[in-house]
Amino acid sequence: MAQAKRPLSPHLQVYRWGAHMAVSILHRATGSALAVGAVLLTWWLVAIATGHEYFGTVQGYAGTWIGRLVLFGITFSLMQHLASGIRHLFMDMGRLYDLKINSLSARFTFVFSVVATVGIWYAAYKVMGVL
């Protein structure tokens, strides 16, 4: 027997996009990206333990423009996941549920992650003596 088309409960598509929605889905996306970062970190630790020569090879990969792009993306993911995660910890304690504060704190995670990412790379290049 064919079932009558039942109304479905509204899902994501019926809501207007806002900073809180973007932060929420980005928390998952950045978390998944960081899993890739964990694998790369393992590779890097293995490279140090293996020896001078292999470490140089891996550093060479990291130094290519695609390597730097991946590392830049992982830096941003880490900072965004960190800020968004701290926001979630406050929400777990029942804070930040007022709509204005909620949206403001969501926006703030973006400001933090962008500033922190640029700051980290600026400082790293400064340490390397490139800048």
Place this chain on the structure above:
Amino acid sequence: MTDMKTPLAKVRGLGSAKGGTHHWLSHRVTAIANIPLVVFFVVSFVGNAGKGHAEWVAWLKQPIVAVLMILFIANMVYHMRLGLQVLIEDYVHDHGAKFASMITLTFSCVLIASISIFSILRIAFGG
């Protein structure tokens, strides 16, 4: 009270495992621990940016660094395991695929943590 579960549902045993609170709390506790560990990790990486093999080895040979790196790996991988489990539960609905994904996730996490920690120890104790 009458049990409303069908015998088939009971046999399948697919109800709540009564372990959700532990998962949720562990995720938060590892999140809190990750905050100082990530700060340590990022500050160290920036401070040593562009260094060669010998300098990184010397850095990891410091007892405090080795211990903090092991803690960071263990805590971060556990946090990752819990988070990716939720992702699988939300997006993989087929029982077989879900089971395979979960096992793969668990094995991968243990493997990543073991290899990383072994590497740190090898550098720290190496001559």
